[in-house]
Amino acid sequence: MQAPLEFRPKLLQALQGYSRQQFWGDVGAGLTVGVVALPLAMAFAIASGLKPEAGLFTAIIAGFLISALGGSRVQIGGPAGAFIVIVYGIVERYGLANLIIATAMSGVMLFAFGLFKLGTLVRFIPIAVVIGFTNGIAVLIAVSQVKEFLGLQVPHMPGNFFGIVQTVFQSLHTLNGYATLLALACLGLIVGWQWGVPRLALTRPWARKWTLVPGSIVALVLATLLVTFFGIPVETIGTRFGGVPSSLPTLDWPEFSWETARFLLLPAFTLALLGAIESLLCARIADSIIDDRHNPNQELMAQGIANFVTPFFGGMPATGTIARTVTNAKSGATSPVAGMVHAATLLLVVLVAAPLAHNIPLAAMAAILMFVAWNMGEWREFVHLRQYRLPYRATLLAVFFLTVVFDLTVAVEVGLVAACMTFIYRISSLSRCEQVSTQDYPPLAGLEARVAAHRLHGAIFFGAVKLIETLEDRLPQRVLVLDFKNVLYIDSSGADTVADLVRTCHKRGVRFIACGLAFQPQDILLRCGVIEALGPENLSATLAQALELAVHDAQG
Structure with a gap:
């Protein structure tokens, strides 16, 4: 009988015994993280080749759905820096309409991952692979922002690394000094704010409340004020995109064809896989902060629903976001209500304060993304590479460079x-085969040519069947004993190899005695017919019993 669908959002559990104090704590955390998400949502959208409202609509719609339906108490969903490179590539190659289709397809895949309980399998992806592509994405994000950071006049920026570098060098003569100075000032302010305010708060109690204000929003506000009142000649959201609409998103249903969907399967799977990895890593970090345990399958189903719905309302791919989730948890959030308040905060900003975004300079956005890219990368891992073995280093570096x-x-x-x-x-x-010597079992003395006994260790699978195959080349005259006591696992290839050894022993008139079979090895050998071929007289519980039978047979 098939297991029933388990769809139980964490919100239902969190609302049991929910108090007024918890509610106001969630409201405060939601407002705080909403402020943090505002510049990031627009910056991620712009860097992905989309309009800034795409990021805001994603943070609103996907952020609300992920919090309301997800499997984590405090995870915040929305646009993420990891998607920038992929989304830009899809838009450049297939167009905006196909980005909608690819994102919706990734949503279906994510929901299927959760439905079939594959949430725990994402954790099996090696950390070297995760660090490699995370650092690689961080480099690509930083490189892609050089154009805006320097205020270069580039009609179209390529999506690949070498194309970006070549275009930037060819366009250096269009450098805007005002944009460069503004971007450097914003980046310096963000770095100084993150480093200085927490340290100031340790000795100045009045500075503690400022630790909740992100440096990115301070830099964004000051840069916008400078552009507004001093007329600094730099490109802004208004001059590039015409501003941000102060209205709700509308349903946009693109033209769909199976011929197009076929080419989007791989980009959609990439979005789904990256979204699953990011969201579940983020949820694990959140668990460590609030001492809770998330439901990975429920989280993936919520991510799937959000990514299926959001693109049809002008959004982009969404996932769990580490910076916003950590901010949410450390701001006192106790339930998914905080994430829903964060979405409502951004919606209020869009409806009321959208015209204020007209003068936001793109150079300031670039500075924010440069800072995000730096924080996103695990750069210390490159320094510590010498501590690891060659396969780990090769995997990490290969994924990074690719x-x-x-x-x-x-x-x-x-x-x-x-x-x-x-x-x-x-x-x-780790799998090995050890021969039982006369020191281990003295009665074998003088019978070495007629009796051979071996202990097997580890797993007998397709990568270790050589251990069994080599025994065929040195079979004894009368009896072969194999001790499976220390064998943890046998796969079908290993079972077939054991069956071949049994047949070879029968052809050469050598008795094959197996002993110490645990449940899994015995089960697969039984299903493969090996146990039946051996017969009950050639099965022993212990090596001592098997050797006693072997010696008796060899001396008979």
């Missing part, structure tokens, strides 16, 4: 293959 130079999809595929090959090699090297 992400930067080629494509994230190729990088993840190569990284997973490399990690799997490394894992197979390491597990196979």
Whole structure:
């Protein structure tokens, strides 16, 4: 009987015994994280080749759905920096309409991941692969923002690394000094704010309340005021996009064809896989802060629903966001209500204060994204690489360079293959075969040519079947004993190899005695017919019993 669909949002559990004090704590946290999300949502959309409202609509719609339906108490969903490179590539190659289709397809895939309880499998992706593509994406984000940081006049920016670098160098003669100085000032302010305010708060109690205000919003406000009152000649959201609409998003249903969907399967899967990894990593970080345990399958289903709905209302791909989630948790959030308040805060900003975004300089947005890219990367891992073995270093560096130079999809595929090959090699090297000597069992003395006994250790799988195959080349004259006591696992390839050894022993008139079979090895050998071929007289519970039978047979 198939297990019933388990769809139980964390919100239902959180609302049991929900108090007024918790509500006001969630409201305060939601307002705080809403302020944090405002510049990031617009910046991620602009960097992805979309209009700024795409990021805001995503933070509103997807942020509300992920909080209301998700499996984490405090996770905040919305546009993320990890998607910038992929979304830009899809828009450049397939167009905006196909981005909507690809995002919706990724939503279906994410929901299927959760429905079939694959949430825990995402954790099996090696950390070297995760760090490699995270650092690679961070580099691509930083490189893609050089144009806005320097105020270069570039009609169209390529989506690949070498194309971006070439275009930037060819356009350096269009550098806008005002934009560069403004971006440097904003970046310096953000870095100084993050570093200085928490330290000032340790000795100045009045500064503690300022730790809740992100440096990005301070830089954005000051840069906008400078442009507004001093007329600094830099490109703004208004001059590039015409501002941000102060209205609710409308349903936009693109033309759909299976022929188009076929080409979007791989980009959609990349979005789904990256969204799953980001959201579940983020949820685990949130658990460590609030001492809770999220439901990974429920989280993936919520992410799927959000990514299916949001693109039809002008949004972009969404996932759990680490910076906003940590801000939410540390601001006193106790339930998904905080994430819903964060979405409502952004909606209020769009409806009331959208005209104020007209003079936001793109150079300030670039500075914010430069800071995000720096925080996003695990740069210390490069320094510590010498502490790890060659396979780990090779995997991390390969994924990093492939992400930067080629494509994230190729990088993840190569990284997973490399990690799997490394894992197979390491597990196979742990599997071994030890011969039982006369010191271990004295009655074998003088019978070495007629009796051979071996202890098997580890897993007998397709990567370690050589251990069994080599025994065929040195079979004894009368009896072969194999001790499976320390064998943890046998796969179908291993079982077939054991069956071949049994048949070879029968052809050469050698008795095959197996002993110490645990549940899993015995089960697969039974299903493969090996147990039946051996017969009950050739099965022993312990090695001592098997050797006693072997010696008796050899002396008979």
